[in-house]
Structures are given as C-alpha cells and as structure tokens.
Amino acid sequence: MSSDELAISVRGLGKRYEIYERPKDRLKQMIMPRLQRLTKATPKAYFREFWALQDLSLEVRRGEAVGILGRNGSGKSTFLQLVCGTLHPTTGEVKASGRVAALLELGAGFNPEFTGRENVFLSGLIYGIAENELRARFEEIVEFAEIGEYIDQPVKTYSSGMYVRLAFAVAAFCDPEILIVDEALAVGDVYFQRKCFRRIAKLRERGCTLLFVTHSIDVLLRLCDRGVVLDHGRMIYDGEAKPAVAAYLQSVFGTHTTKPNEAEDEVSSSTSLEAEDVDESTTIPRGSNDTFAVRPGYNRDEVRVGDGSAQLIDFAFKGVDQGSPVLHAGERFALQARYRFRDAAEKLIFGVQVRTRDGISVYSANTFTCDGSVHQFDAKAVVMAEFDMVNTLLPGQYFLSVGVSRFDEAGEIVALDRRIDAIVFTVIGEPRHASGLADMRLQVEVAAEADVGEAR
Numbered sequence: 001m002s003s004d005e006l007a008i009s010v011r012g013l014g015k016r017y018e019i020y021e022r023p024k025d026r027l028k029q030m031i032m033p034r035l036q037r038l039t040k041a042t043p044k045a046y047f048r049e050f051w052a053l054q055d056l057s058l059e060v061r062r063g064e065a066v067g068i069l070g071r072n073g074s075g076k077s078t079f080l081q082l083v084c085g086t087l088h089p090t091t092g093e094v095k096a097s098g099r100v101a102a103l104l105e106l107g108a109g110f111n112p113e114f115t116g117r118e119n120v121f122l123s124g125l126i127y128g129i130a131e132n133e134l135r136a137r138f139e140e141i142v143e144f145a146e147i148g149e150y151i152d153q154p155v156k157t158y159s160s161g162m163y164v165r166l167a168f169a170v171a172a173f174c175d176p177e178i179l180i181v182d183e184a185l186a187v188g189d190v191y192f193q194r195k196c197f198r199r200i201a202k203l204r205e206r207g208c209t210l211l212f213v214t215h216s217i218d219v220l221l222r223l224c225d226r227g228v229v230l231d232h233g234r235m236i237y238d239g240e241a242k243p244a245v246a247a248y249l250q251s252v253f254g255t256h257t258t259k260p261n262e263a264e265d266e267v268s269s270s271t272s273l274e275a276e277d278v279d280e281s282t283t284i285p286r287g288s289n290d291t292f293a294v295r296p297g298y299n300r301d302e303v304r305v306g307d308g309s310a311q312l313i314d315f316a317f318k319g320v321d322q323g324s325p326v327l328h329a330g331e332r333f334a335l336q337a338r339y340r341f342r343d344a345a346e347k348l349i350f351g352v353q354v355r356t357r358d359g360i361s362v363y364s365a366n367t368f369t370c371d372g373s374v375h376q377f378d379a380k381a382v383v384m385a386e387f388d389m390v391n392t393l394l395p396g397q398y399f400l401s402v403g404v405s406r407f408d409e410a411g412e413i414v415a416l417d418r419r420i421d422a423i424v425f426t427v428i429g430e431p432r433h434a435s436g437l438a439d440m441r442l443q444v445e446v447a448a449e450a451d452v453g454e455a456r
C-alpha cells in the first residue's frame, strides 16, 4: 500500500505503566537509584511493569472504518489516545496523516470553565479551522448539538449528554479526515446517536477515515468494515467486521467452557419441569455440581440474591453450540436451567427476565405468570427448567436473569436464588429492517386518497 493511501500507520506500538503498590514506593523509586549508584548497591525497582498495550502494528487505508473491540481494560482507549497523540508511546510509532478530530472519553477536550461558545471556537482552532470558516459553521454546530441558550453557560454546568452532543458536533463539523470516537456516543440518547451515525455516514461518503471504539456489536457491524480485537493489551484479531465480532465474543466468554463430562456427577434425584424430548447432545450435562460460572455467556458482574435454600447451578441454550450464546432474531429458543434444593420448598416459581445493557427490562415472566402453576420439591432435589421462548428481540446484546422464588405464608415473593444479569447473549439477524428492542413486524400500506386534494 502506498503511503498516500494510508491514513494511519502504526508500528510496534506499546504503552507501559509503572505500578506502585504503595505511595512510598514511588518516593523510593525517585531517591533510591541515586543512593544505589553512590553506594554501588545492586539497583532495585520499586514498581511492577504493566503493559496497557504491546507490540501493535496495523495500517488503516483512507476512507476505511475500523471498529476496535475488546473487553474492559484491554487497551482500546490507550490505543486511541496514542493515535491522537494525547499519550506518548513507550515503544513504536504512530503516523496519522490528515486532520484528526477525536472524541475521546467524557471530560477530555473541553475546558470546563469556558462556555460552550468559547469551547467551540477553541476546539475549532485546535482542529485547524480558519476563524472565518469557524464563524460560518458556528450556528450549524450549535443547532446540531441542540444546546440552545446553554451555549453561553460554562460547560461544567452541562449534563453528560449535552457535553457529548457539543463535542461530537464540533468534531464532525470541522471536516475531519480522520475521526476517532471512543465509546463517548454511548452517553447520548438513542435519538442523538442515530443523528451521529447519519453524520458519520456522510463524513465517510466524503472519504473520512473512522476509528471507533465500541462495546456494541450492533453498532460496529453497522458502521465498520473492519474490526480489530484487543485482549490484555495485544491485538488478537484484525480483519472483516463479522469474524472480528466472533473473536471478540470468544475473548469475552470463550475462556469459560468446560467439557461436558467435567460436570458429570452422581445425581441424587432429578426432576424436569419440562421432561419431554430433551435432546441429550445439546442440553446441559446431567449432574448436581455448580458449573454455572464456567458456562459460555456467564457474566461475572451478575448480582445474586436469595436465602440460599436453593441454588441455580447450571444453564445452557438448547441447541446453541457456539462458544458464546448467539441467538437468531425471530426464532424460538430454549434456555435450560438446573437448580439444586438444599431444603424442601413449596409454592415455588421459576422465572426469567431479559434486560438491555442499560438495564431496561424487555421481558419478565415466570411459571406462575405463565399458567398460575406453583411447584414443590423435596430437600436435595435437582431440578431442570426449560424456558421456551420466541426471540422477538432486535439484534443487539442482552442480559438474562434467571431465578427461583417462592410465595411465603403472607403471599409475598421470597427469592431462593435469583441471578440477575447472569447471562449475556447476542441476537443477530439480517436484514436490518428496524431499530429499537422488539420486532413488531411492521407492515405498512400507504395509498393516496383521491378526493383529499379536492376537499381542501
């Protein structure tokens, strides 16, 4: 590739931090090397090295849209900051050719004491826009950001949404040749996000190069033709967007798979809430061990509540044999969950809930809301529930909560074991014909009414 075609070129890039366990170690590190030199003692380091990013090389062509994926702490922001020049590399080099506009994490960029107006001009000048050009674009920027009269207030008084709207508007209306966006857009509301995506699409039509960090697979597939996956500061994938998503999901969930026979164990008793035609090859292996936290799709950040008299010990999506749970929009699927009862219990209800990444409940139901039934099991029973559902979700990432509760004497619901947001799954589906959460299967008929014009 000729250098003219290249927007960004990165060679052997690395960023190392020195981590001090205690503040006094930092002080020792400043003083001791001198002392050690004087006394000819063997030098000693009082920190441990941490590589936030290591040995990264890649080239980005002009007009290309590259999405950066990776779990938390994998080095995504460090990489973007190195490309923008707000961080200095420990090793390697970055060459970016063209006007770079960057929308990094919230808080970076604007001076909080200055008004919105002052910050727009300041940022515009930093981006290299001529003063008269900036004045001409000012109204457009403010209108896009929907800031109104707040434009003359200090930005420290802005909500995070207002801040991001203005920062994006400045970056996008300064005709960047390279636009770098770090997760920031996730702060804005959905309406504004869509406006931003339309603006980004326009910039791309003009040949703007895009470097984009996101946790949203959906957004990545929509905006980017290429995906780079980072894991523990190293690049583990660079290529087409779809396989990049698979590599990312593998890096997030794939390390937790166990062989089915690892969970094999003598079963005290097993009662299936839905006993009919269970396909052994695609169901969770029999057993009474707690293997929940080693299943693909398990979310370590789950919240768990309950009185401990029963435990949710395993789960699987029936028939879904990928490393990480990927479900197809519009299709039926079944979640199997296994419970182990410490104590005998009655008036039991088994439930599931689906929530978005923002915590919005999309669906919540249980055996009682389904058909009014309650269950009863003996102490030491091992029970399997199969939740069969139609996936009417639109593509995206969702959290599943699963649990078992009971009605007490007063008719109140008491949680035995409720694992909130314990499972992460991805919904895929094409073509993308709608946006939002649920597929409401829109059908539209539009027809002209001949006499409307005459009646006016």
Ligand SMILES: Nc1ncnc2c1ncn2[C@@H]1O[C@H](COP(=O)(O)OP(=O)(O)OP(=O)(O)O)[C@@H](O)[C@H]1O
Residues within 6 Å of the ligand: 017, 018, 050, 051, 052, 070, 071, 072, 073, 074, 075, 076, 077, 078, 079
């Ligand atoms: N100034 C610093 N000193 C020490 N460690 C740092 C510093 N800045 C970042 N790190 C560490 O470097 C690693 C990579 O951080 P980075 O912010 O690039 O990750 P990320 O992939 O953007 O994460 P997230 O998705 O959570 O934003 C993390 O482990 C972070 O704690």
